[in-house]
Amino acid sequence: MALRVAVVGATGNVGQEMLNILQERLFPADEVIAIASRRSIGRTVSYGDKELKCHDIENFDFSTVDLCLMSAGGSVAKEWAPKIALQDCIVIDNSSAFRMDPAVPLVVPEVNADAVMGYEEKYIIANPNCSTAQLVVALKPIHDKVGIERVVVSTYQSVSGAGKSAMDELWNQTKGIFVNQEAEPREFTKQIAFNVIPHIDVFTDDGFTKEEWKMAVETKKILDPDIQLVATCARVPTFVGHAEAVHLELAGPLSAADATELLRESPGIMVVDKREDQGYITPVECVGEWATFISRIREDKTVENGLAFWCVSDNLRKGAALNAVQIAEELLNRGVLKPEKSPAAVADE
Structure with missing residues (x-):
């Protein structure tokens, strides 16, 4: 059977990026289908040099596809x-709908690739929070080498993490300030242009925000339940890209030079660390x-x-x-998903 992939939420920032990356990485799907809500019927989205017409999620037959990449928000996902x-x-x-469900694997392939096989219980795999994903990629090699006991992390998260309307708000406020317009907040609790807001998601009873809680519990689930983590998450006036200032207490000694070499050799990581002007990302x-x-990277x-160390990643991508x-x-590599070979490819073998 041909390998068919559906992208739910195809008109959103992340959905469009999913389509871009499927094409860029030459994912061997025989067909990719764009899925969105009823209000997006008639819209098209780009997939390489093709334009895909959006299908209505309520009327689409998912029994005809093998894999669904979903980025449509928690309430849609739960339903x-x-x-x-x-x-x-x-x-x-x-x-975030299924991340802490014990029957659903929470996966970052560079960190816990084996966990993907846990899909069999519910046929659902969860993607972690954007700020957690880049963090655990950086923590994994260090934790494997010497062990991490405690993490203190401050995040500087771009507005794209809050969606397209949040990006529009930053753009409109920034333009408006230059012509003396009042920067009225709609998507954020305070003005975001030329500002920093130490508040992402709702507050919990202990004074932390849910975003900060997510980083702690997701890191434990993905990497090690014994790691202690405290986070302060802030929204900053950049469009794309999350940055994190990370401080670790390790179980054993690790010099900055050894940590640098270790990280350079680790999957998914690019070290750019010169102690000079512009010697960082x-x-x-x-x-x-x-x-x-x-x-x-420093002791x-x-x-x-x-x-x-300082950690930066494209939040819409990694x-x-x-x-x-x-x-x-990873599901392909383990034989869970099997693309159909073309007759020509079979003949060449």
């Missing part, structure tokens, strides 16, 4: 992912890239076995769409 999975279609969901440079970039002498496609590639 539709189980329905789709019951039709023998594996769902890779980008929302910022969100602007990471846009459109696949890697998680690490800079400013933290204020704690025993301390290490600090934080969402790329990670989902990498999970799909």
